[in-house]
Amino acid sequence: xxxxxxxxxxxxxxxxxxxxxxxxxxxxxxxxxxxxxxxxxxxxxxxxxxxxxxxxxxxxxxxxxxxxxxxxxxxxxxxxxxxxxxxxxxxxxxxxxxxxxxxxxxxxxxxxxxxxxxxxxxxxxxxxxxxxxxxxxxxxxxxxxxxxxxxxxxxxxxxxxxxxxxxxxxxxxxxxxxxxxxxxxxxxxxxxxxxxxxxxxxxxxxxxxxxxxxxxxxxxxxxxxxxxxxxxxxxxxxxxxxxxxxxxxxxxxxxxxxxxxxxxxxxxxxxxxxxxxxxxxxxxxxxxxxxxxxxxxxxxxxxxxxxxxxxxxxxxxxxxxxxxxxxxxxxxxxxxxxxxxxxxxxxxxxxxxxxxxxxxxxxxxxxxxxxxxxxxxxxxxxxxxxxxxxxxxxxxxxxxxxxxxxxxxxxxxxxxxxxxxxxxxxxxxxxxxxxxxxxxxxxxxxxxxxxxxxxxxxxxxxxxxxxxxxxxxxxxxxxxxxxxxxxxxxxxxxxxxxxxxxxxxxxxxxxxxxxxxxxxxxxxxxxxxxxxxxxxxxxxxxxxxxxxxxxxxxxxxxxxxxxxxxxxxxxxxxxxxxxxxxxxxxxxxxxxxxxxxxxxxxxxxxxxxxxxxxxxxxxxxxxxxxxxxxxxxxxxxxxxxxxxxxxxxxxxxxxxxxxxxxxxxxxxxxxxxxxxxxxxxxxxxxxxxxxxxxxxxxxxxxxxxxxxxxxxxx
Numbered sequence: 232x233x234x235x236x237x238x239x240x241x242x243x244x245x246x247x248x249x250x251x252x253x254x255x256x257x258x259x260x261x262x263x264x265x266x267x268x269x270x271x272x273x274x275x276x277x278x279x280x281x282x283x284x285x286x287x288x289x290x291x292x293x294x295x296x297x298x299x300x301x302x303x304x305x306x307x308x309x310x311x312x313x314x315x316x317x318x319x320x321x322x323x324x325x326x327x328x329x330x331x332x333x334x335x336x337x338x339x340x341x342x343x344x345x346x347x348x349x350x351x352x353x354x355x356x357x358x359x360x361x362x363x364x365x366x367x368x369x370x371x372x373x374x375x376x377x378x379x380x381x382x383x384x385x386x387x388x389x390x391x392x393x394x395x396x397x398x399x400x401x402x403x404x405x406x407x408x409x410x411x412x413x414x415x416x417x418x419x420x421x422x423x424x425x426x427x428x429x430x431x432x433x434x435x436x437x438x439x440x441x442x443x444x445x446x447x448x449x450x451x452x453x454x455x456x457x458x459x460x461x462x463x464x465x466x467x468x469x470x471x472x473x474x475x476x477x478x479x480x481x482x483x484x485x486x487x488x489x490x491x492x493x494x495x496x497x498x499x500x501x502x503x504x505x506x507x508x509x510x511x512x513x514x515x516x517x518x519x520x521x522x523x524x525x526x527x528x529x530x531x532x533x534x535x536x537x538x539x540x541x542x543x544x545x546x547x548x549x550x551x552x553x554x555x556x557x558x559x560x561x562x563x564x565x566x567x568x569x570x571x572x573x574x575x576x577x578x579x580x581x582x583x584x585x586x587x588x589x590x591x592x593x594x595x596x597x598x599x600x601x602x603x604x605x606x607x608x609x610x611x612x613x614x615x616x617x618x619x620x621x622x623x624x625x626x627x628x629x630x631x632x633x634x635x636x637x638x639x640x641x642x643x644x645x646x647x648x649x650x651x652x653x654x655x656x657x658x659x660x661x662x663x664x665x666x667x668x669x670x671x672x673x674x675x676x677x678x679x680x681x682x683x684x685x686x687x688x689x690x691x692x693x694x695x696x697x698x699x700x701x702x703x704x705x706x707x708x709x710x711x712x713x714x715x716x717x718x719x720x721x722x723x724x725x726x727x728x729x730x731x732x733x734x735x736x737x738x739x740x741x742x743x744x745x746x747x748x749x750x751x752x753x754x755x756x757x758x759x760x761x762x763x764x765x766x767x768x769x770x771x772x773x774x775x776x777x778x779x780x781x782x783x784x785x786x787x788x789x790x791x792x793x794x795x796x797x798x799x800x801x802x803x804x805x806x807x808x809x810x811x812x813x814x815x816x817x818x819x820x821x822x823x824x825x826x827x828x829x830x831x832x833x834x835x836x837x838x839x840x841x842x843x844x845x846x847x848x849x850x851x852x853x854x855x856x857x858x859x860x861x862x863x864x865x866x867x868x869x870x871x872x873x874x875x876x877x878x879x880x881x882x883x884x885x886x887x888x889x890x891x892x893x894x895x896x897x898x899x900x901x902x903x904x905x906x907x908x909x910x911x912x913x914x915x916x917x918x919x920x921x922x923x924x925x926x927x928x929x930x931x932x933x934x935x936x937x938x939x940x941x942x943x944x945x
Contacts, residue, residue: 235259236662237655238281238585238633240592243270245639250276252638252648256655262438264592264635265391266401274433282431285440285544286420286526287408288389293419294407298385300416302408303334304468306449307381307492310348313372320380321367325459327450329405330393334383335363338472344488345370348377351494379495381488386468390448391543398595408544411443411522412474424526428533436536438564441544442523444469444515447497463693464500466508466546467491469515478514486511500692501701503682503749512549519547520557527559538562538583541576550579551685551719564633566591568616568694570623570711571704575689577627585631588654589616592636598696603640603647610646617654618915618938622712624658625902625911628665632658657940661911664942668906671892671926675734675770675884676716679707682745684721691746702775702866703739703746709866709873712900714892715880722751729764735880736761738789739774739866742781742799752780752788765792766856770883774863775828785834793860794838794853798830808833810840810848817888818878820897822871825849828864838862850879859883870898870915894922899935908945914938 234257241249241261250273253261262281263269274280287302294300309325311318322333333339343361345354345368358371368380392406411417428437447465451457460467470491479485490507491498498508530537539548539560549555550563562583565576576584590596590612594604601607632655641647664670681687681703689707691698698704710717718733729736740746751757758778765771771792778788779797790796798805810833819842827845842850849864861879866872874897878888894901894912899922901912912922914935923932926945933941 233257233656233659236631236659238262238631240264240267240633240635240638241269241273242638243268243273246270246272248642249273249638252641253278255648256651257659260436260633262633262635264637265395265440266403267637279435280433281436281438281538282434283438283440283540284424284427285391286424287411287443287544288392288406288440290409290419290423291404291407294409297413297415299336300410300413301385301387302410302444302468303339303383303385303471304331304447304449305342305381305470305488305491306331306384307488307495307497308379309495310377310379312377313370313374315374316372318370318372318378319367320370320378321365322380322382323366323384323452325452326384327452327457330386330388330390330450331384332387333363333366334385335361339383341472342475342488343368343380343382346379346381346489346494347373348379348494350376353489354378381492383470383472383488390445390450393450394448395593398599399593408445410471412471412518417522417525421525421529424529425533428530428535434535436538436562437530438538438540439526440540441542441546442526442539442548443519443544444546445544446546460497460499461693461697462497462499463697464546464687464690465497465692466512466515467497469511469546474515474518478511481514482510500683500687501744501746503743503745503751516547516549516552516554520554523548523558531559536561538564538585540587541565541579549686550575551688556580562631566635567620568696569619569708571689571707572694573620573623573629574627574707574711574717577623577629578688583631584629585633586620586629587633587635588613588620588651592634592638592640594640597694603637603644607644608646609641609644610648610650613647613650613654614938617650617657619708621657621661621913621940622900622915624661625664625900625913626670626712626714629662660940660942664902664904664907664909664911666907668904671714671903671905672716673714673881673890673892675880676718676732677710677735677737677880678730678733679703679717679719680722680725680736680738680748681719681740682722682748682751683719684724685719686721688719701740701746705866705868705872706737706739706774706876708868709876713873713877713880714902722748722754722757725760726754726756729760729769733769735770735772735883736764737772737774738777740776742776742779742786747776747779749780752778752783758788761789762792762855765858765860768857770859770861772861772863772879772883774866777862789860790834792853792855792858793851793862794834794855795831795848795851795862796834797828798832802832808836810836810838812843813839813841813852815841815852815882818875818882819850820871820874820878823875824867824869824872825863825875826865831862831864891925891927894924896920896922903945905945910943910945912941912943914940 238260239258447467449460451459566587743749838851838853898916
């Protein structure tokens with residue numbers, strides 16, 4: 232395949248470049264991007280046309296005439312210490328004032344709260360007042376206490392528009408966002424979309440830049456801490472008085488600002504969700520589905536397909552909550568930096584899956600580094616992302632790929648053009664392999680256990696660079712290209728028993744967070760069910776602070792099955808078991824990097840220490856009944872560490888760590904497609920390697936140049 236399956240961003244004024252690259256890269260679709268338009272020449276060029284629509288943007292005139300339809304969020308001031316009997320707090324001092332405006336309407340003021348944070352108690356309204364002219368709250372305070380004010384704020388500059396103005400020097404109108412929860416706003420949106428569809432007959436696919444509510448992105452007043460709070464999976468930007476009031480009527484209880492801001496910490500995805508959080512997500516998600524389907528129906532009635540971009544204003548579009556198909560989308564588009572994002576996209580119940588490659592065709596990338604600007608190396612960047620993405624593509628089918636941004640930027644970067652030649656060739660080769668059947672997978676079957684379960688399958692709360700401090704995202708990135716079936720289960724899921732097809736359960740995270748489980752471990756049924764499952768032959772792999780819960784007998788709830796616990800200061804005067812380091816042949820590849828964690832100690836001296844780091848057990852194995860517990864102090868994704876994780880999973884169920892379908896070289900990987908009669912081998916390193924793999928008694932070998940993909944016949 233040399234053509235098709237590729238979406239190219241076009242640009243008015245650069246028709247010659249657009250059509251030349253469309254031919255060179257075998258595009259079958261030309262699209263517009265935020266900030267670009269397609270000319271008549273491009274629209275009539277014979278290619279299918281994607282048109283980008285963000286339903287809640289580009290309506291400034293109407294929003295200014297209907298100011299109550301602006302979107303909102305709860306904000307919380309940073310704690311201020313009183314020195315005297317009165318304290319003044321200016322509400323927007325901490326925030327980027329171009330983004331926010333205080334909602335001091337009667338409906339908005341109903342939700343303002345002042346807290347004494349020393350006692351974490353709300354202050355009665357009679358003890359504070361608000362001056363709408365100055366934006367200052369005056370509090371009858373007690374000296375040397377800390378106080379915060381939580382309040383509803385209008386979001387007066389849509390965050391993606393704001394980011395691009397500030398970072399990529401956009402010079403056009405500052406966009407606002409419209410809140411479709413107001414009935415008049417939703418009716419306006421439907422009419423506008425119907426008009427737009429009629430006026431754009433060339434468009435084959437309407438690509439919604441998601442729907443209504445953006446991920447939370449709260450900017451600070453100063454550049455030293457510009458991004459005060461960012462959470463890709465947050466629902467903070469979905470609030471408004473009307474929705475809050477309707478929620479109270481339906482659920483029988485009211486939510487307040489504190490339920491969202493938590494004293495300024497906010498209720499991020501890393502927190503274990505409580506009943507209020509789950510109820511609000513259910514409430515807003517139902518609205519987004521119903522309103523979103525109305526827009527999709529408008530698109531379909533015009534004879535066009537509807538795709539959705541699984542980024543930006545995606546909140547409420549939960550692809551794994553069992554309701555995604557209710558929208559009626561024909562396709563889903565996901566930007567990808569990493570392999571786990573490919574897997575997130577590929578599993579969504581929709582006909583067409585399309586990934587958007589990085590870097591975007593912008594002068595500056597998301598991390599702030601130059602891309603298509605002086606000092607940038609976009610060709611090198613593209614190939615670097617591709618190596619991460621490719622290994623996941625070997626595991627799951629993606630039908631299409633594409634780019635986004637300003638196409639004219641590539642003309643001065645031939646290295647990027649050549650990199651895309653290679654990337655598209657390999658993408659099409661891999662896609663063709665999937666057309667004839669699925670790749671070979673191995674036992675055991677792996678489950679990731681955390682508080683969110685399948686609702687947050689293959690993700691945490693952002694891209695890799697935003698969540699790289701969490702071991703679990705590194706585990707997911709490594710798993711994304713390994714030959715195992717992976718599923719995601721919540722603590723609630725296993726209260727009825729662990730599915731019989733699960734062989735290995737991984738629990739990875741920090742104490743108290745949603746990923747290790749935090750308060751979920753208060754339910755001792757979970758401990759009993761997991762213990763019985765391990766005793767019957769299952770393997771529990773704990774990474775970081777798995778099952779950690781303060782105030783219980785052991786710090787790790789599953790310490791009895793792991794054979795290790797973590798001393799958080801309570802065992803300072805206790806003796807510790809000594810140990811020998813057991814070298815299990817083939818388990819730990821040369822170059823593995825597992826850093827130690829202070830306080831890790833053996834519970835009864837019977838755990839086998841397989842790796843030591845920093846003077847503490849870093850990887851241990853513990854026999855429990857017919858199963859085992861494996862502890863790993865942390866995990867960081869790399870080619871070598873990925874092989875170590877693969878070895879651990881295989882070792883937990885069998886001694887042979889290089890079975891059929893596994894390359895003997897840890898820096899190379901392979902995928903076997905029995906129905907296609909092919910083996911795809913990849914080199915994940917920058918040096919020449921030799922991959923050797925056996926299948927049905929025959930050994931296959933390939934010499935791979937740095938980062939090469941080679942497909943051989945079985």
